[in-house]
Amino acid sequence: MRRYLGSRLLQAVGVVFLVTTLTFLLVHLAPGDPLGAALDRPGVTEAVRDQWRQQFGLDRPLGEQYLRWLANVPRGELGYSFSHRRPVRDVLLDAFPRTLLLVGLALTFSFALGIGVGVLQAERAGSPRDRWLGRVLLLLYSVPDFWLALLALLLFAYKIPILPAGGIVDPVLHDYLPFGRRVLDRLAHLVLPVLTLTVLSSAVIARHQRSSLLAVLPSDWMRTALAKGLSWRDAVRRHALRNALLSTITLVGLSLPALAAGAVFVEKVFSWPGMGMVTVSAIGARDYPLITAGVLIISVAVVLGALLADLAVAAADPRVRMR
Amino acid sequence: MNGFLAAIRPPLSRLARDGRARAAAVVLLLVIGAALLAPLLAPYDPTAQLDIVRLQSRPPSWAHPLGTDQFSRDVLSRLMWGARISLAIAFVAVALSMTLGILVGAIAGYAGGLVDAVLMRLVDTALSIPRLLLLIAVVALWEHVGLAALTLLLAGTGWFTVSRLTRAETLVVREKDFVVAARMLGASPWRILTRHVLPNVAAPGLVAATLGIANVILLEAGLSYLGIGVRPPTASWGGIIQDGAERVGDLWWLTLFPGLAILLTVFACNALGDALRDALDPRQLPPPLGDDTSPQRR
Numbered sequence: 001m002r003r004y005l006g007s008r009l010l011q012a013v014g015v016v017f018l019v020t021t022l023t024f025l026l027v028h029l030a031p032g033d034p035l036g037a038a039l040d041r042p043g044v045t046e047a048v049r050d051q052w053r054q055q056f057g058l059d060r061p062l063g064e065q066y067l068r069w070l071a072n073v074p075r076g077e078l079g080y081s082f083s084h085r086r087p088v089r090d091v092l093l094d095a096f097p098r099t100l101l102l103v104g105l106a107l108t109f110s111f112a113l114g115i116g117v118g119v120l121q122a123e124r125a126g127s128p129r130d131r132w133l134g135r136v137l138l139l140l141y142s143v144p145d146f147w148l149a150l151l152a153l154l155l156f157a158y159k160i161p162i163l164p165a166g167g168i169v170d171p172v173l174h175d176y177l178p179f180g181r182r183v184l185d186r187l188a189h190l191v192l193p194v195l196t197l198t199v200l201s202s203a204v205i206a207r208h209q210r211s212s213l214l215a216v217l218p219s220d221w222m223r224t225a226l227a228k229g230l231s232w233r234d235a236v237r238r239h240a241l242r243n244a245l246l247s248t249i250t251l252v253g254l255s256l257p258a259l260a261a262g263a264v265f266v267e268k269v270f271s272w273p274g275m276g277m278v279t280v281s282a283i284g285a286r287d288y289p290l291i292t293a294g295v296l297i298i299s300v301a302v303v304l305g306a307l308l309a310d311l312a313v314a315a316a317d318p319r320v321r322m323r
Numbered sequence: 324m325n326g327f328l329a330a331i332r333p334p335l336s337r338l339a340r341d342g343r344a345r346a347a348a349v350v351l352l353l354v355i356g357a358a359l360l361a362p363l364l365a366p367y368d369p370t371a372q373l374d375i376v377r378l379q380s381r382p383p384s385w386a387h388p389l390g391t392d393q394f395s396r397d398v399l400s401r402l403m404w405g406a407r408i409s410l411a412i413a414f415v416a417v418a419l420s421m422t423l424g425i426l427v428g429a430i431a432g433y434a435g436g437l438v439d440a441v442l443m444r445l446v447d448t449a450l451s452i453p454r455l456l457l458l459i460a461v462v463a464l465w466e467h468v469g470l471a472a473l474t475l476l477l478a479g480t481g482w483f484t485v486s487r488l489t490r491a492e493t494l495v496v497r498e499k500d501f502v503v504a505a506r507m508l509g510a511s512p513w514r515i516l517t518r519h520v521l522p523n524v525a526a527p528g529l530v531a532a533t534l535g536i537a538n539v540i541l542l543e544a545g546l547s548y549l550g551i552g553v554r555p556p557t558a559s560w561g562g563i564i565q566d567g568a569e570r571v572g573d574l575w576w577l578t579l580f581p582g583l584a585i586l587l588t589v590f591a592c593n594a595l596g597d598a599l600r601d602a603l604d605p606r607q608l609p610p611p612l613g614d615d616t617s618p619q620r621r
Contacts, residue, residue, distance in 0.1 A: 015448050022452075023460065030464035138597065142590040144541055146548050147564060147582035150571050154579075158572035165572075257453035264455065265545065269568075279456075280549055283463040295460040299452050306451060 004314055012307040017070075019299045023292045024069045034058060036082065037286035056080075073296070079289030083282060088293045091278060096297070098168065099274030103263050105190070106197035107252070114202040115241075115248065118209025123236050125214055133206075140203035145262045149196045149269035156192060164189050166271035193270045200262045204255055205248070212247040216240050246317050253309030256302045264298075334526065337602040344598035350591040354584075358406035367397040369404035369558040383576055390576035392566050398576060401558035402584055408559045409585075412470065413539040416477035421532050424482035425524060428489025429516050433497065443490065446483045454480050455542060462551045473552060477539050485531050492524045526603040530596050537592035544585050560585050 027034045035052065053059050056079075057068060072078070078088040117137070121130045157165040164170065170177075170185050177185060216222070217240055225235040264276030271277065279294030314320045338344045357364065378395035381387060389398040431442040461476060462468050468476070493516075496502055502519050510518075546552030547561030548568070555562060560581040567577025 011447075014444075015451050018448050019452060022457075026460055026464055030461075030466075032464075032466065138593055139586070139590055142537065142541075142586055142593050144544050144548075144561075144582060144585050144589070146545060147578070147585065150564065150568060150578050151582070154571050154575055257451070260453045261455040261545075264459075265548075268549070280459070283459070283549065283551060286466075288464060291460060291463050295456045298456055302453055303451050 004320070005311065008307060008310055008314075012303055015303045016300050019296060019303070020070060020073050021066075023296045024066055027288060027292050028062060028065070034288055036288035078293035078296075081282070081287055081290040083285035083287040083290065088289050091290060092275065092293060092297055095273060095275045095278045098272065099263055099267070099276065102190075102193055102197065102267070102272060102274060103259055105194045106201060106263075107259065109194065109198040110200075110202035110205055111248070111252075113198065114205025115209050115245075117202070117206040118213060119237065119241060121206070121210045122213035122217070122240075123233060125210075125217075130210075134210075137203045137206050140199060141207065143200070145196075145200055146265035146269055148200060149193075149266045152192050152196050153269060163192050166269075168272065193266050193272050196270075197259070197262055197266050200266075201255055201259050204258060205251060208251050209244065209248055212244040213240055216243045219243070246313060249309055249313050249316065251309075252312075253306030256305045256309075260298050260302050334599075334602040338598060341598045341602060343594050344602070347591040347595040347598065350587055351595065354406055354588050354591070355410060357403050358410050361400075361403040361407055365397075365400040365403045367400040369401045370396065370556045372396060380574055389580045390574075392563070392577055393570075393574070398563065398580060401563055402560070402581055405558040405560045405563060405581065406584065406588075408470070408553055408557060409540055409543055409561075409588075412474050412477065412543050412553075413536045416474045416481060416539050417532055417535045419475070419478035420481035420535065421485055421528060423478070424485025424531075425489045425521070425528065427482065428486035428491075428524075429493050429520055431486065432490040432493025433512060433516070433520075439490070443487070446486055449480075449483045450487075455545060458542065458546060459549070459551070462546060467554075468551070470553065470557075473543070473546075477542060481535055481539065485528060485535075488527045488531060489520070489524045492527070493520050496520050496523050530600045530603065533592055533596035533599055537589045537596065540585060540589050540592070 033053075035056065035058070050059075057065060060068075076089045078092070080086075081088045081091050084091045117133060121133050124130050153165060156163045166189075168186065168189055169182075170189075174182060174185055213236070217236070219240075222235055222240060225239045226232065230238070260276075263274065264280060266272070267274045267277035268280050275294055275298050279291060279298070282288075282290035282294065361369075372394045375395045378387075378391050380393045380395075381391045383390045387397050387399065389402060391397055392401070427442060427446075431439040457480060458476060462473070465472075496519055499519075502515055505515055505519065543552050543559070544561035544564075547559045548565045550565055553559035553562055555566075563581040564578055567574040571578050
């Protein structure tokens with residue numbers, strides 16, 4: 001276990017190092033100034049620009065800047081966001097818990113939903129039920145994330161206005177509401193983003209769950225379970241499902257990149273001020289430090305999430321540890 | 324290329340009998356046809372502002388079946404021209420990334436040792452970074468990314484899975500007797516690659532390419548929706564949605580129709596990919612209930 005843990009940890013550190021290097025290269029290879037639009041304002045003279053560049057260490061040799069960047073990232077020194085007029089770290093610290101809430105809820109719901117649908121399909125593989133569910137899942141799998149979010153917005157916020165169109169709380173009324181109504185207000189703002197993200201990611205999970213169930217169905221222990229008189233349904237739900245769940249834990253890690261991408265679009269559409277929206281909004285403002293830090297932190301979070309999933313699998317399955 | 328054809332023929336005839344694959348092929352042919360014939364079929368110039376006063380943001384009508392946008396441009400025409408852009412980017416990007424992936428995978432698998440270890444570690448790393456975010460960072464920082472550059476970027480971030488597939492297949496084929504024999508007879512690595520490795524990778528590669536096209540269409544649409552993919556005024560599916568996104572409650576036709584076009588095309592690609600996978604490897608099929616003609620029952 002310790003050796004597995006070590007090698008897996010080393011690999012994750014390698015990935016984080018590479019992503020950090022990559023973002024540095026991106027910023028410095030790209031045309032234009034690493035400070036982005038901050039220097040473009042009229043009235044900012046060349047002298048002021050030079051002073052700023054000096055202040056942010058941009059006049060130093062590239063090698064030194066790179067080492068500084070490597071040293072700064074682990075300490076959370078990610079630069080200064082000009083569009084927010086705050087350190088990037090503070091902007092992202094505000095945004096991160098919001099994304100975590102959104103993604104955490106969506107992940108929980110979509111696993112419940114995805115596993116359920118996968119079981120329903122695998123139980124009767126090849127039946128009309130399986131085929132129709134398969135088609136629906138493939139359709140959901142093909143939906144552009146941002147379009148589904150826009151449709152949900154169009155339908156439930158404009159055509160049938162039962163839910164708020166975006167944000168975390170009602171911008172005007174929230175502070176004047178009694179406590180209970182304030183909680184309801186927050187929940188109502190969560191419904192559409194979480195629902196959209198759940199629908200999007202449960203399609204992937206169900207497809208995977210179905211195939212991992214089908215892979216274990218021809219096992220000897222399934223035959224034993226059936227031979228001792230268990231019904232097909234019970235054998236699938238009690239024996240096969242447990243055995244297939246291991247690969248489902250791996251799937252948590254594998255689905256994180258897609259989930260992160262989905263969250264970017266869902267946050268943007270529903271103006272949910274999380275990591276994705278903050279990063280994407282920074283594009284319009286050409287706030288380069290915020291863009292790179294946003295991409296860096298989301299990527300690192302995805303890598304760490306995958307690491308946690310792998311460790312969970314190793315903890316649950318001795319065969320993985322021994323490898 | 325005879326080996327390649329021989330490897331691909333039986334699955335192709337299985338594919339032709341698959342209703343799902345036929346429906347997907349029809350949809351794709353329609354979309355490709357609309358894209359190719361856009362200059363002839365499209366009722367208006369996709370970038371022409373027809374009448375900014377009277378035709379601004381009109382809902383669907385007989386003259387403009389899919390409505391007009393806030394610059395009074397005809398949405399149907401933009402949709403058809405947008406198909407050209409989206410499909411061209413997807414096909415070229417996937418062709419490039421397939422070539423690159425097969426090349427890298429074959430080199431890694433054939434060379435083995437340190438080359439293999441380094442290449443595959445890099446591929447693993449690349450696979451764990453969310454592709455969309457990487458693209459957002461590059462495109463946003465470079466600001467004026469043209470169509471060619473965008474295509475290259477999509478290709479450059481899409482070859483990792485294919486190289487893994489090719490490598491795995493190369494490792495298997497490399498040890499086969501006929502390859503050892505070919506090597507003994509003095510066949511060059513290039514000949515072994517093209518005659519023996521490629522025909523065996525062709526099957527999974529074809530599936531990967533079909534799914535890759537779906538993926539690239541989605542990515543390009545997403546970037547264009549964010550305003551950093553295909554730049555206005557050039558029509559693209561994601562771009563039309565972007566045009567209407569700020570006022571989705573009023574201008575629903577700008578969201579609905581291009582989205583349906585993306586969904587239909589991507590769905591057809593994915594369905595074709597799934598059907599292709601089943602046709603190439605019948606063992607993966609679920610056991611059909613009460614169907615004794617299936618090749619293998621579990």
